[in-house]
Amino acid sequence: MSVPQPIPYQGSKRRIARHILRFFPGEFDTLIEPFAGSAAVSLAAAHARKARRFHLNDINQPLMALWREIIHDPAGIADAYEKLWREQTGRERAFYDFVRDRFNATQRPDYFLYLLARCVKASVRYNAQGEFNQSPDNRRKGRQPESMRRDIEAASRLLRGTAALTSRDYGAVLGGASPGDLVYMDPPYQGVSGFKDPRYYSGVDFDRFAGELARLNERGVPFLLSYDGHKAGSRYGRALPAGLNLHKVEIEAGRSSQATLLGRNEITYESLYLSGALVERLGNSLVV
Numbered sequence: 001m002s003v004p005q006p007i008p009y010q011g012s013k014r015r016i017a018r019h020i021l022r023f024f025p026g027e028f029d030t031l032i033e034p035f036a037g038s039a040a041v042s043l044a045a046a047h048a049r050k051a052r053r054f055h056l057n058d059i060n061q062p063l064m065a066l067w068r069e070i071i072h073d074p075a076g077i078a079d080a081y082e083k084l085w086r087e088q089t090g091r092e093r094a095f096y097d098f099v100r101d102r103f104n105a106t107q108r109p110d111y112f113l114y115l116l117a118r119c120v121k122a123s124v125r126y127n128a129q130g131e132f133n134q135s136p137d138n139r140r141k142g143r144q145p146e147s148m149r150r151d152i153e154a155a156s157r158l159l160r161g162t163a164a165l166t167s168r169d170y171g172a173v174l175g176g177a178s179p180g181d182l183v184y185m186d187p188p189y190q191g192v193s194g195f196k197d198p199r200y201y202s203g204v205d206f207d208r209f210a211g212e213l214a215r216l217n218e219r220g221v222p223f224l225l226s227y228d229g230h231k232a233g234s235r236y237g238r239a240l241p242a243g244l245n246l247h248k249v250e251i252e253a254g255r256s257s258q259a260t261l262l263g264r265n266e267i268t269y270e271s272l273y274l275s276g277a278l279v280e281r282l283g284n285s286l287v288v
């Protein structure tokens with residue numbers, strides 16, 4: 001059985017999650033994901049039995065409400081998704097717009113799951129009023145209800161009874177982490193939100209984030225961080241401060257789709273940073 005991925009989500013770490021797990025210590029209390037999104041790393045860790053307890057957090061409240069349904073009422077959310085998916089038949093475009101309006105009025109998790117399954121690049125976009133305004137991908141009908149149900153049920157089995165769910169700013173979650181835990185962070189990429197100021201990326205202030213990492217170091221909380229300063233173009237990219245004493249590893253993320261189109265065989269890499277406390281815990285087992 002492969003790792004379930006019930007929530008389609010742009011920027012999901014699903015493809016490289018198993019490589020990230022290689023840098024987990026053998027024993028720790030709780031795996032904390034302050035920027036959980038579709039929680040690809042927690043799901044992979046639960047599947048590989050690399051973590052026993054989880055804390056999933058994301059500032060996006062409807063997303064965390066959807067996680068709550070997936071984990072605690074898998075049959076209910078799978079039924080609701082199937083109903084929406086079948087109701088769209090023959091009027092997919094108009095039905096998408098209808099569900100988007102209903103979601104903006106109610107924030108219901110089943111509407112959100114349907115929108116994520118059908119919108120362009122599974123990418124969450126909001127207008128200035130905070131309304132979901134992403135367009136549908138008219139070439140896709142959204143994931144088949146049967147396979148969606150399988151992944152929902154499998155994710156529920158992996159996380160029920162072991163995962164705490166919150167929807168807060170990441171800083172509050174980091175404040176509760178202790179040296180016995182392991183934190184995995186995948187903050188939103190720089191540049192993607194259209195902020196022109198390089199200190200910001202999608203609402204996360206760079207200097208404040210660097211300060212939060214320094215505090216984790218001071219408290220000896222081990223962490224891993226996915227961060228590609230160059231990803232959105234050098235105009236926005238900022239290197240992490242050297243004083244954070246992070247150990248960088250490059251993870252092979254497969255072939256770039258752009259290179260494949262051009263007939264080249266370019267392998268792409270993603271950067272992962274390990275904190276000093278984590279490197280110490282890994283000791284001789286850290287072979288890179």
Ligand SMILES: C[S@@+](CC[C@H](N)C(=O)[O-])C[C@H]1O[C@@H](n2cnc3c(N)ncnc32)[C@H](O)[C@@H]1O
Nearest residue numbers: 011012013035037038039040059169170186188
């Ligand atoms: C790159 S995505 C994480 C993707 C995730 N690793 C996965 O596998 O799906 C970043 C997430 O950070 C969340 N986020 C943005 N600002 C945040 C904040 N201040 N506190 C907590 N979460 C935040 C976004 O809602 C988004 O889901």
